[in-house]
Amino acid sequence: MLPDFPKIKEKLKKAINRYLQNLVRQEPFLSQIREERHFEGNRMTLKTQDGELDQSEYKEISGELSIKKEDIITKGPMAFIENVYNTAEEIKKQKAKLVFDKLKEVTDKTGNVVNGKGQPFTFDLFIESLEKIWIDFDDQGRPYLPTLVVSPNLGAKLKEKLPEWEANSEYKKRFEDLIERKRKEWNDRESNRKLVD
Amino acid sequence: MEQGKDIVTIDENGDYCAYQLKTGNIDLNKWRNILGEVKELIELPITHPSVDKTKIHKSFLVANGEITDEVRIQIDQMNEDNQRKGRMYSYLDIINGQTLLKEFIDAQGEFIPKDLENFRLFLELFLTDGGDFLPKDNFFSFLNNAIFSDIPKQKSKAISSISSSVIMTTYMLSPYQIKNNFYALFEAWTSLAACIVRYAQKAKLKKEDWIGSFNLVKSEIIRSLSLLKNETLKREDFLEGDWLGDGGLIYRARATIVLGTLAALEVYFHKTNESYVKDEKLLKSIKDNIRILWCWGESAFPYFFNIIKYLEFSNEKQIAQSLLKALLEAIIKSNSPKSQAGLSTPYYSASDILEAVLGINTERTDFSQFAGSSYILELIILMLARRDRREILEKNWRKISHIQFKEFKLDDIEDIFLWRTEKGVNHAEFPKMTQSWKELVKEANDFSRVPDLYLEYLDLLNFFLLVCPHRINKAIIGLLDKKY
Secondary structure (H helix, E strand, C coil), X not given: CCCCCHHHHHHHHHHHHHHHHHHHHCCCCHHHCCCCCCCCCCEEEEECCXXXXXXXXXXXXXXXXXXXXXXXXXXXXXXXXXXXXXXXXXXXXXXXXXXXXXXXXHHHHHCCCCCCCCCCCCHHHHHHHHHCCCCEECCCCCEECCCCXXXXXXXXXXXXXXXXXXXXXXXXXXXXXXXXXXXXXXXXXXXXXXXXX | CECCECEEEECCCCCEEEEEEECCCECHHHHHHHHHHHHHHHHCCCCCCCCCCCCCCEEEEEEXXXXXXXXXXXXXXXXXXXXXXXXXXXXXXXXXXXXXXXXXXXXXXXXXXXXHHHHHHHHHHHCCCCCCCCCHHHHHXXXXXXXXXXXXCCHHHHHHHHXXXXXXXXXXXXXXXXXXXXXXXXXXXXHHHHHHHHHHHHCCCCHHHHHHHHHHHHHHHHHHHHHHHHHHHHCCCCCCCCCCCCCHHHHHHHHHHHHHHHHHHHHHHHHHCCCCCCCHHHHHHHHHHHHHCCCCEHHHHHHHHHHHHHHHHCCCHHHHHHHHHHHHHHHHHHCCCCCCCCCECCCCCHHHHHHHHCCCCCCCCCHHHHCCEECCHHHHHHHHHHCCCHHHHHHHHHHHCCCEEEEEEECCHHHHHCCCCCCEEEEEECCCCEXXXXXXXXXXXXXXXXXXXXXXXXXXXXHHHHHCHHHCCHHHXXXXXXXX
């Protein structure tokens, strides 16, 4: 063989991999989801608060990295770094799909679904969605509001609508009432967290 | 040496055999020097309560070098003379280096790694500096891939795998023995004992066929820990090796590991020795250093568990209870769902955490991943329930109920003794929001569904959890807490 530099290349490989991981983590939605490393086993189970046992298998996520030989020769590791962006995008897509598939599986099972029936996303639908979920509050009584994940089109429309909704006194009142109800629910839940006889 | 006999055995025919061991070649000069010992070997009976003195034993002179022809002739003449004159002396046989080598290859050759990967692992272990912790991942891989990989059809081969594992381990540990690295030796012998039990279970061997090897390994565990204890108690502090880079968290981690392990040894003696007397010096060392103990992550739990147990039976219950309460509060604070940095899972060793904290790790560790769950919270809760500490739990239950209990559940129970396994499930569940105290106490004291394997090897498991803290679960900790 020709002389090689395996130790240096191994370090570069790790650095490129770290860069790739960081790119994936920068995605606003995925960055809010906590990642946890598992060292063994072939599946996961979660027993929910209502005693349901949810089992999941591990799934592989991968992205292809295709680089021309000439680019490797001329650019070296930069050739990988320049191209790793597409791989990161591919991994982000697969990760997000996994998350949404799981969400769908769980919500289908529990029936915790609001069906818009193809109608535009209205304030009523927004409130109805919030009604269906648990909202927690911090020590100062501020709500931890959930993240709304929408398509780019709907996102653009919502950007226009949100100031309108905020300015509408009736909507504002309905939203505040909902938060108050959720606060009461949360207080009830928290006061149930206790050791009894 | 006792009456010319270094080793005494019983062979497959029930005959007693006595061996005198010599290093190097034996020529006429050396022979003349050792003749007195050889005569004792053949003339004096074996003195042991279980040996029938009227029965003549077989004698062997063993040399790892060569025995010259002149010496062989003298031995022949001596044997003939004894027979001719009707002396009731033992017949002297010889085993030289070449015979030893052949017998060794016949017995062990099968287990010397042939596969390149295993050979690399063997060499890495054998050529290590011996001053660091045992590379457990590699050690388990070597044992389970090179020695205990298959379950042979012939039981005798399985039994011989176990005997060979002891010899191979002895070779591999020589760098650690040279350095008197007693903690690494303890880790290695404990890992081997665990692998032996698992293999014997899988091969369905009768206990009497392998218990001899197992007991030998177990005695090495105790010996290593006893030596560690002697060394520790002779010292004024816990500094080790090069002082540059030592101290601070490294010092605290070392103190926690050493004191926790020695507490486990005392727990073992307390359980197994009726005439056990508590070691005041060790107790003082633990009490003096209690403030520097460091819970670097959940893998520190087994050390704290043993310190708590040791303090309890040494009539220091108040300190023990404070320590247990401090552990609970540390988990509740660090691993609450909104925490930015939780205590790591038991899969992260003290070294992993030190590297991360000191910023010298090659792989980034995201400590926020540990928030919201814990492998040890439930175990601590059940320990408090067993000690009737309702008030602590009552005060903290709201916070506790937000933290998931984690556990790795094995598909095959004997895999508890593996370093890693694919066969199992990473389980998580929330504590009950409203928890009945009565039910909690009942659960804490219910061992009806505990596997027999845990009960049978409880003393090994207590040591094993120090080596593989990720194998902790509520059944084992419950048993060790209540019944051990």
